[in-house]
Amino acid sequence: MAHDASQSVHEEITCREVVEWTSAYLDAHVGEDRKQQIALHLAACAGCGAYVGQIASVRDLVRLLPQTVDSPSESEQVRQAVAAKLRRQ
Amino acid sequence: MNAATTTRRESIGQSPRALPNTSSVPPRSLPNDEQRLLARLRQSDEQAFDELVTKHHGALIRMAMGHVGDREVAEEVVQDTWMAVIESLDRFEGRSSLRTWIFGIMIHKAKDRGVREKRHTTFSDFETFDEEQEDAVDPSRFHRSGEWAGHWAFPPQPWDDQTPERLLASQQAVQAMNRAIEALPVTLKDVLILRDVEGVEAKQVCDILQITETNLYVRLHRARERVRRAVETYLEGCQRAV
Numbered sequence: 182m183a184h185d186a187s188q189s190v191h192e193e194i195t196c197r198e199v200v201e202w203t204s205a206y207l208d209a210h211v212g213e214d215r216k217q218q219i220a221l222h223l224a225a226c227a228g229c230g231a232y233v234g235q236i237a238s239v240r241d242l243v244r245l246l247p248q249t250v251d252s253p254s255e256s257e258q259v260r261q262a263v264a265a266k267l268r269r270q
Numbered sequence: 271m272n273a274a275t276t277t278r279r280e281s282i283g284q285s286p287r288a289l290p291n292t293s294s295v296p297p298r299s300l301p302n303d304e305q306r307l308l309a310r311l312r313q314s315d316e317q318a319f320d321e322l323v324t325k326h327h328g329a330l331i332r333m334a335m336g337h338v339g340d341r342e343v344a345e346e347v348v349q350d351t352w353m354a355v356i357e358s359l360d361r362f363e364g365r366s367s368l369r370t371w372i373f374g375i376m377i378h379k380a381k382d383r384g385v386r387e388k389r390h391t392t393f394s395d396f397e398t399f400d401e402e403q404e405d406a407v408d409p410s411r412f413h414r415s416g417e418w419a420g421h422w423a424f425p426p427q428p429w430d431d432q433t434p435e436r437l438l439a440s441q442q443a444v445q446a447m448n449r450a451i452e453a454l455p456v457t458l459k460d461v462l463i464l465r466d467v468e469g470v471e472a473k474q475v476c477d478i479l480q481i482t483e484t485n486l487y488v489r490l491h492r493a494r495e496r497v498r499r500a501v502e503t504y505l506e507g508c509q510r511a512v
Contacts, residue, residue: 195420197405197412204491208472210483228425235426236491238434239498243466245438246447256327259349260320266356267314 194218199229203236300364308368312359323352326369329468330376336456337380338387347383351376370474373464377478406495426502433505443504450500454493461486462493 199222205211206219223230300308310318330351334344354375362371411424437443451462460479464470465486470478476486 195412196422196425197407197409197420200407201405201491203406204494205487208487210472210487226422227428228422231426231428235429235498235501236494238429239494239501240466242434242437242447243451243462243494243497244469246444246451246467256323259327259345259352260323262349263319263323263352263356264316266353267316267319270314270356 194222196222196226196229196232199223199226200232203233204240207233207237207240300367304368308359308362308364314356319352319356322368322372326372326468329463330373332467333373333460333463334376334380335452336454336459337377337384339384340387343383343387344380347380348376350379354379366477367474369468369470370478373468373470374478377460404492406492426498427505429505437501437504443501446500446504447497450497451493454496458489458493458496461489462497465490466494 199206199219202211202215202219206216209216211219223233307318307322311322327348330348331341331344334347335341338344338347351372355372358375362368366374411422413419413421413423437447451459454462461475461481464475464478465472472483472486475481476483479486481489
């Protein structure tokens with residue numbers, strides 16, 4: 182993906198293609214030609230601009246979400262098991 | 271597979287082999303803070319293990335649940351993982367980060383346990399998806415033919431600068447995002463938790479999951495899109511309610 186060069190920067194890319202490349206683009210894992218092609222498209226397409234911005238927001242939000250599966254009593258149980266194991270070592 | 275066999279395969283994809291005891295010398299390839307942590311762990315420093323458990327336990331449970339589909343079994347898998355970490359620290363060579371190594375052990379144990387537990391779970395718990403066939407976004411949102419084929423017919427409504435902050439402040443929005451993450455097929459959930467929640471580098475995610483970078487980005491994008499879609503649905507509901 183990072184070295185993709187199947188489409189020249191001069192060829193137009195569709196919104197559907199931009200959507201598929203969005204996460205790789207945001208992580209700078211696309212080749213230089215593809216990067217320029219997407220950047221050119223984004224400069225002119227409000228829909229894709231909104232879409233790429235939303236995926237970037239989701240990427241940042243999931244790290245900040247309070248996790249519902251964490252239970253203090255359960256991690257305490259693991260801590261105790263770890264401590265017991267260490268003392269037996 | 272026992273813990274020793276699992277954890278010898280520190281560099282994923284490498285054949286198991288006997289490794290020398292390296293406990294006295296922390297690997298030089300690791301960053302300084304990780305070398306210090308490793309030295310403490312190898313001295314059986316309980317506080318150091320406590321910090322490690324606090325840091326990774328939630329994500330490990332979340333990922334394990336994707337493979338075994340049962341909370342109790344996931345807890346057992348994660349506890350087994352920590353036991354294996356303690357037993358195998360001397361064989362950790364530092365070719366990967368400590369986190370990559372720990373998550374690699376957990377994934378291996380969870381997959382192993384998942385196969386054994388599968389007969390007790392419903393099919394939907396192990397939903398898979400076809401990376402080649404499935405579009406990230408519903409194709410009906412794009413023009414199918416004509417001059418604008420492949421371009422948006424129904425583009426996403428823009429979010430303003432305050433939208434992420436408002437989403438985090440809304441219990442309903444947070445629940446919607448968490449539900450979307452928990453509902454992901456395991457292959458998508460693994461990459462989202464490792465890359466976006468835990469912040470593991472793309473190359474390390476590929477090492478842990480034994481996938482290519484192309485696979486990684488196909489999966490990661492589909493996972494992010496499902497969460498984005500959950501937010502979009504939530505926001506549409508808010509608009510209708512006004």
